[in-house]
Amino acid sequence: MVWIEFVTPSGDVRRVEASEGESLMQAAVRHQVEGIEAACGGSMSCGTCHAWISEPWSAALPQPEEGERSILDFGVHIRPQSRLTCQIQVSAALDGARIEVPPSQS
Amino acid sequence: MADDLMHAPVPGHVPADRVFAFNIYGDPRLTEDVQASYQSLHRDAPEIFYSPLNGGHWMITRYEHIFDIVKDYEHFSVREMQIPRIENPPVFIPLSLDPPTNLPYRQALMPHFSPKAVSAMEPKLRAFAADFIDEVLARGECDFVHDIAARFPVSVFMELMGMPLDRLRDFRALADDYFKARTNEEIGALGERIIGLMTELVELRQKEPADDLISKMIEFQVDGRPIALGELQSMLFVMFLGGMDTVTNVASYTYRHLAQDDALQARLAADASLIPRFVEEGIRSFGVINTPRLVVKDCERFGVQFREGDMVLCVLPLGSRDDRRFENSAEFDIDRQALTHLTFSSGPHLCLGHNLARMEIRILTEEWIKRIPRFSLKPGLRHHSRVGTVIAIESLPIQWPV
Ligand code: HEM
Ligand code: FES
Numbered sequence: 073m074v075w076i077e078f079v080t081p082s083g084d085v086r087r088v089e090a091s092e093g094e095s096l097m098q099a100a101v102r103h104q105v106e107g108i109e110a111a112c113g114g115s116m117s118c119g120t121c122h123a124w125i126s127e128p129w130s131a132a133l134p135q136p137e138e139g140e141r142s143i144l145d146f147g148v149h150i151r152p153q154s155r156l157t158c159q160i161q162v163s164a165a166l167d168g169a170r171i172e173v174p175p176s177q178s
Numbered sequence: 179m180a181d182d183l184m185h186a187p188v189p190g191h192v193p194a195d196r197v198f199a200f201n202i203y204g205d206p207r208l209t210e211d212v213q214a215s216y217q218s219l220h221r222d223a224p225e226i227f228y229s230p231l232n233g234g235h236w237m238i239t240r241y242e243h244i245f246d247i248v249k250d251y252e253h254f255s256v257r258e259m260q261i262p263r264i265e266n267p268p269v270f271i272p273l274s275l276d277p278p279t280n281l282p283y284r285q286a287l288m289p290h291f292s293p294k295a296v297s298a299m300e301p302k303l304r305a306f307a308a309d310f311i312d313e314v315l316a317r318g319e320c321d322f323v324h325d326i327a328a329r330f331p332v333s334v335f336m337e338l339m340g341m342p343l344d345r346l347r348d349f350r351a352l353a354d355d356y357f358k359a360r361t362n363e364e365i366g367a368l369g370e371r372i373i374g375l376m377t378e379l380v381e382l383r384q385k386e387p388a389d390d391l392i393s394k395m396i397e398f399q400v401d402g403r404p405i406a407l408g409e410l411q412s413m414l415f416v417m418f419l420g421g422m423d424t425v426t427n428v429a430s431y432t433y434r435h436l437a438q439d440d441a442l443q444a445r446l447a448a449d450a451s452l453i454p455r456f457v458e459e460g461i462r463s464f465g466v467i468n469t470p471r472l473v474v475k476d477c478e479r480f481g482v483q484f485r486e487g488d489m490v491l492c493v494l495p496l497g498s499r500d501d502r503r504f505e506n507s508a509e510f511d512i513d514r515q516a517l518t519h520l521t522f523s524s525g526p527h528l529c530l531g532h533n534l535a536r537m538e539i540r541i542l543t544e545e546w547i548k549r550i551p552r553f554s555l556k557p558g559l560r561h562h563s564r565v566g567t568v569i570a571i572e573s574l575p576i577q578w579p580v
Pocket of ligand 2: 097110111112113114115116117118119120121156157158159
């Protein structure tokens with residue numbers, strides 16, 4: 073089990089259990105983390121699973137692929153730390169990661 | 179159509195306890211409260227069932243099942259979206275293409291429907307909404323469907339596409355006729371005229387590019403080659419079909435509720451910041467699309483055997499009203515916990531226009547409540563709806579004090 077902390081738009085910190093192999097989005101949705109809408113269910117067709125992942129955790133992740141980048145290019149509240157959580161596989165390297173959910177997805 | 183013609187034999191892999199006859203094109207269980215009356219299926223029908231009517235098809239009514247099916251394109255394809263099945267089904271780009279074929283088109287379109295892109299249209303949309311409402315304001319009454327909800331999205335669509343304003347009248351009349359058409363011949367002929375009009379526009383923008391979606395679409399590259407005219411026509415037609423009638427009907431059903439809810443009218447008038455929640459609850463409560471899929475590979479899901487060639491209908495309005503996900507799902511409650519629903523579907527074909535649709539209904543409501551904070555249904559009238567894969571209300575006469 074991997075523990076992830078989501079800082080929600082209301083400022084709450086939600087500490088949730090995630091399994092290796094699922095996506096960060098799936099873990100967030102399973103625990104109903106506020107602000108992770110994931111309208112397309114991980115098909116990379118919506119951009120509503122956006123979150124900010126900072127150092128040191130971001131360093132452990134593969135760079136975003138073309139499709140992810142192009143969705144982020146047109147999103148709101150985009151920062152250098154922005155990622156689509158449906159494209160990130162949970163792994164031991166993310167244990168204890170603190171992930172911030174932006175104030176809105178649109 | 180005689181019922182016995184549509185009554186297909188039940189295939190052998192469908193167990194008898196899963197058979198439940200339901201006519202999506204006019205079941206007597208459906209009342210003028212279409213979405214609410216559909217909910218009787220959650221109580222009375224098997225969890226997933228096979229209706230032998232209309233050529234025979236599965237009906238999926240629970241959030242969790244629909245959510246899985248619309249994502250699982252390897253088994254449940256969008257290649258055919260007609261119930262009953264027809265010969266030579268039309269190809270709609272990107273709607274009737276499965277991944278990965280849909281991707282180049284979807285990815286080219288997505289930036290133009292992103293939150294950022296649609297919010298740039300906000301001032302124009304606000305002016306359209308204000309104009310339509312001002313036209314009826316002094317009358318103290320209108321048919322909300324005809325005078326407001328059907329007109330507003332047509333203007334939005336033309337603005338998005340960059341249609342010259344001198345074509346507005348033509349185009350509005352054509353859109354009006356198209357969505358009212360009943361026979362296949364009529365629909366076919368009007369569809370051709372719409373495609374013709376869009377083709378003219380494509381040709382115009384090839385000569386004189388402007389800052390609009392059609393000009394940008396002409397520049398799309400698909401797999402490293404310029405997009406073909408036939409592809410453009412198909413995409414434009416899907417946006418026409420998907421972007422107008424849907425907004426009209428979701429807004430109309432939502433206002434049908436609001437007209438009967440004085441307390442909610444008072445809350446919205448006192449606090450406009452509640453409007454986005456109101457819009458979201460309207461969209462959740464009043465889904466208007468049932469989306470079909472064709473089984474292209476045998477599989478077992480949720481304890482049911484699906485066989486290649488089966489048609490499957492995902493009843494999206496029921497997914498959004500599933501009481502396993504939404505507490506008191508039949509209640510219109512703008513304070514409920516925000517959870518994703520299925521009115522816009524999900525998966526690779528999640529409605530491309532969802533940001534735009536939300537913005538349209540929000541802006542319409544902001545402008546409406548400012549001018550007409552109190553209104554009610556004209557008494558004694560029934561509000562007939564057409565049902566099928568698309569659910570549409572025919573009229574909504576309302577009144578307000580002047
Ligand atoms: C409240 C209004 C709307 C509703 C309820 C709605 C509903 C839907 C649904 C359910 C689908 C997907 C069907 C499936 O999974 O098979 C869809 C797809 C689509 N919608 Fe919407 N829609 C709305 C507004 C709009 C608007 C304003 C536009 C923009 C012009 C639009 C454009 C599209 C397009 C292009 C697709 C095809 C997407 C694809 O296949 O990738 N829709 N819509
Ligand atoms: S869930 Fe839709 S892009 Fe991630």
